[in-house]
Amino acid sequence: MCDLIQKYNIPGPRYTSYPTVPYWNMETFSGKKWQSTLVQSFRESNSAEGISLYIHLPFCEQMCTFCGCHKRITKRHDVEVPYIRSVLKEWKLYCDLFSERPIIKELHLGGGTPTFFSPQNLKLLIEGILRRSKRSASSEFSFEGHPNNTTREHLQVLYDLGFRRVSFGIQDYNPKIQQAIHRVQPFENVKNVTEWAREIGYTSVGHDIIFGLPHQTLAHIEQTIIMTNALRPDRLAFYSYAHVPWLKGNGQRGYKDKDLPSPEDKRKQYETGKRLLHNAGYYEIGMDHFALSTDNLYTAEASQSLHRNFMGYTASKTQLMFGLGVSSISDSWYSFAQNVKSIEEYNHLVDNGIIPIYRGHILTREDQTVRRHILNLMCTFETSWEVADLYFSGLPQVLERLQEMEQDGLLEIHSEQIKVTDKGRPFIRNICMAFDILLHNNVPETRLFSMTV
Numbered sequence: 001m002c003d004l005i006q007k008y009n010i011p012g013p014r015y016t017s018y019p020t021v022p023y024w025n026m027e028t029f030s031g032k033k034w035q036s037t038l039v040q041s042f043r044e045s046n047s048a049e050g051i052s053l054y055i056h057l058p059f060c061e062q063m064c065t066f067c068g069c070h071k072r073i074t075k076r077h078d079v080e081v082p083y084i085r086s087v088l089k090e091w092k093l094y095c096d097l098f099s100e101r102p103i104i105k106e107l108h109l110g111g112g113t114p115t116f117f118s119p120q121n122l123k124l125l126i127e128g129i130l131r132r133s134k135r136s137a138s139s140e141f142s143f144e145g146h147p148n149n150t151t152r153e154h155l156q157v158l159y160d161l162g163f164r165r166v167s168f169g170i171q172d173y174n175p176k177i178q179q180a181i182h183r184v185q186p187f188e189n190v191k192n193v194t195e196w197a198r199e200i201g202y203t204s205v206g207h208d209i210i211f212g213l214p215h216q217t218l219a220h221i222e223q224t225i226i227m228t229n230a231l232r233p234d235r236l237a238f239y240s241y242a243h244v245p246w247l248k249g250n251g252q253r254g255y256k257d258k259d260l261p262s263p264e265d266k267r268k269q270y271e272t273g274k275r276l277l278h279n280a281g282y283y284e285i286g287m288d289h290f291a292l293s294t295d296n297l298y299t300a301e302a303s304q305s306l307h308r309n310f311m312g313y314t315a316s317k318t319q320l321m322f323g324l325g326v327s328s329i330s331d332s333w334y335s336f337a338q339n340v341k342s343i344e345e346y347n348h349l350v351d352n353g354i355i356p357i358y359r360g361h362i363l364t365r366e367d368q369t370v371r372r373h374i375l376n377l378m379c380t381f382e383t384s385w386e387v388a389d390l391y392f393s394g395l396p397q398v399l400e401r402l403q404e405m406e407q408d409g410l411l412e413i414h415s416e417q418i419k420v421t422d423k424g425r426p427f428i429r430n431i432c433m434a435f436d437i438l439l440h441n442n443v444p445e446t447r448l449f450s451m452t453v
């Protein structure tokens with residue numbers, strides 16, 4: 001395994017989209033084209049399956065120094081209402097494009113820290129969104145809560161609005177690691193919020209933990225998983241720490257590179273975590289998730305209906321996803337568009353009736369085909385081109401690139417299908433990279449992506 005890690009530990013995308021953001025073609029993109037694909041996608045899918053909505057709530061009171069998310073650090077809570085007003089204006093700009101009301105199948109509040117906002121302001125936001133849309137019979141509403149500031153009232157108010165799933169950021173329970181990542185968070189807080197959520201009636205409580213953090217060892221992983229298991233979350237994100245200090249606005253500077261575990265140690269942390277979680281009755285889902293068999297992420301994987309989008313893995317597949325709020329990305333399946341990142345610019349644009357996107361990509365036919373293969377691989381660890389429209393002209397080169405991985409035992413290539421082996425699962429990002437034609441045609445000269453292991 002060590003040799004494989006040395007060989008395959010290279011910078012690579014996490015494939016929440018294909019093409020990945022650095023490869024979007026701005027020359028063929030325009031706001032007009034984006035809107036027309038949006039209207040087409042809406043017509044094709046709204047009444048059949050509904051739409052997904054992601055709302056980015058960017059504020060946090062304190063900067064965690066490991067965090068790669070787009071956020072604004074502030075202790076001033078008078079930012080809440082103006083931001084919510086802007087998000088509702090943005091939603092109106094979209095709704096005005098359609099002749100019928102969007103049917104929301106999935107709604108997720110992410111951040112930053114959604115629970116930075118008061119329960120009353122979150123209510124204002126959700127009621128404002130629902131005023132212009134309907135929810136589907138099987139809608140799933142979820143949010144990310146910070147264990148240090150989620151109150152029982154947050155959980156109750158959002159439950160009353162239809163939220164049934166919540167995930168809490170944990171990362172690691174060790175005090176030294178918590179200090180290094182500037183996120184001191186006692187177990188007691190996590191226990192409280194998890195128990196409150198259960199008492200109120202949430203059906204899925206998730207915890208996010210991370211391996212590969214500064215100073216983290218196998219013993220820390222074991223201890224964190226023992227403590228996690230004591231609270232039995234329904235699902236777990238077990239993320240690989242993404243070290244991307246060159247990204248603007250992220251604070252990954254509170255420790256040195258030498259404080260991070262080596263790639264081999266990081267891999268051992270993942271293997272140990274996976275073994276302990278299996279022993280505790282959790283099933284591995286896709287790339288970095290685990291779930292109990294009672295959680296719908298497990299049912300989705302078992303019934304081959306697992307999907308992956310900018311929110312990560314989901315059991316609710318829709319063709320169309322709107323991303324509201326700063327930095328959010330929308331996906332009409334035929335195109336992507338990303339919102340501006342500055343709050344001031346965002347407010348200014350929506351105040352002037354302008355959909356606040358600043359870049360995007362119109363998918364070619366080939367992009368759409370490659371995208372389906374990458375989605376298949378990320379969700380089911382296999383893909384095939386038996387169906388004619390899954391064949392594309394670059395496929396022979398992709399298969400050539402995969403040959404060495406086949407020799408290394410990471411996958412099996414059949415006449416019209418490839419299957420990832422158990423040994424190959426940890427290298428799924430590398431396998432997807434073989435399909436990434438744009439990356440191969442234009443290898444980046446500077447660091448764009450975190451390491452694959």
Ligand SMILES: C[S@@+](CC[C@H](N)C(=O)[O-])C[C@H]1O[C@@H](n2cnc3c(N)ncnc32)[C@H](O)[C@@H]1O
Nearest residue numbers: 066067068111112113144146169208239241242
């Ligand atoms: C927006 S945060 C969660 C909500 C809330 N802000 C909190 O911190 O509890 C989403 C999750 O992304 C993950 N995350 C953030 N930065 C990461 C990084 N550099 N590498 C891996 N995971 C990361 C963390 O597990 C975090 O809990």
Ligand code: SF4
Nearest residue numbers: 060064067069111112
């Ligand atoms: S981990 Fe959560 S609370 Fe910490 S900076 Fe990132 S988004 Fe904010």
